[in-house]
Amino acid sequence: MLKTKLPIYLASQSPRRKILLKQIGLKFTSFSFDLDEKIFDNESPVKTVKRLASQKMIVAETIKSDGIIITADTIVVLKGKIIGKPKNKKDAKTILEQLSKNKHFVYTGFAIKNSVSNKIIIDYEKTEVTFRELSSKEIKDYIASGSPMDKAGAYGIQDDFGAVFVSKINGCYYNVVGLPLSKVYSALKEILIER
């Protein structure tokens, strides 16, 4: 669907982001690195995800500088508080109990840069997610499956339990999975236009 002679890189460890970019037919390679994803109490969700995507881009550019690079960061925000990945199983339980029968927001910030032309787009997407009431057995079984541990907000809307925990969303679905495909696709098109 999108054509370019430049190599495209996804700088992310998330297997979900790889699946999403493959879904829209993008040819890319991926790499990852460790970054201390600091959250500051006085920083808004939008600023946080855009800053983290930008910080990842700064590191990513030192690794690959011959094509298009995509970076992203996803957070969950419940009652104004930013929730990252769970620290341990107990933390995952606390997070899921808080999400149960509540609305929260998922923010994904992303940066797309053409390191040849130096053109860069930094943007974000926000989606409201509503959970139905979860039973303590469902929370326990879900944590036992291992799935919550590497995910912001301790759930994946695309996995077995996650799919039946979410009663509705308002916004972009793929943003909740980890990358707002519609916005990312439009940004890629914009980045690939040669002027």
Next chain:
Amino acid sequence: MLKTKLPIYLASQSPRRKILLKQIGLKFTSFSFDLDEKIFDNESPVKTVKRLASQKMIVAETIKSDGIIITADTIVVLKGKIIGKPKNKKDAKTILEQLSKNKHFVYTGFAIKNSVSNKIIIDYEKTEVTFRELSSKEIKDYIASGSPMDKAGAYGIQDDFGAVFVSKINGCYYNVVGLPLSKVYSALKEILIER
């Protein structure tokens, strides 16, 4: 996740519905049959999808009567008009042009019946979907891919082009794919309770 000694049957030809039920870990077998899915101008979307799911159940029960049967029907409604599957490529083009830069609604009606206890649940889900503006090239390429032809509204939100055509949804995502997983799961739990 859900346990029963009874066999579970999905009476649907849709490969998407099979994938969705597998996603939530359900063990089932599927079968399908032809049914003339009549649409009446003076019938509401809700009544239409519930009627079609019920009609499918009546036929399905004549084929399998020893377990739990799931039937479903999905339609797309644009400006009050029900849009089914495209009749041909030209029809698919007209539908996608109408959906472009517009909001529409997706309705899925479903029926779940325990043919042993005769308990039945008939329900539906409604999701609002917003398309960004599509270019004529995108519509042409999407139709050439063949994907629109077996889908209500001539698109699949889960496929390559569909994913980047939809800018936002309001409601259940899986309902747009073809089966509202959260509601179906709750209904199955209800059907499986032995009293």
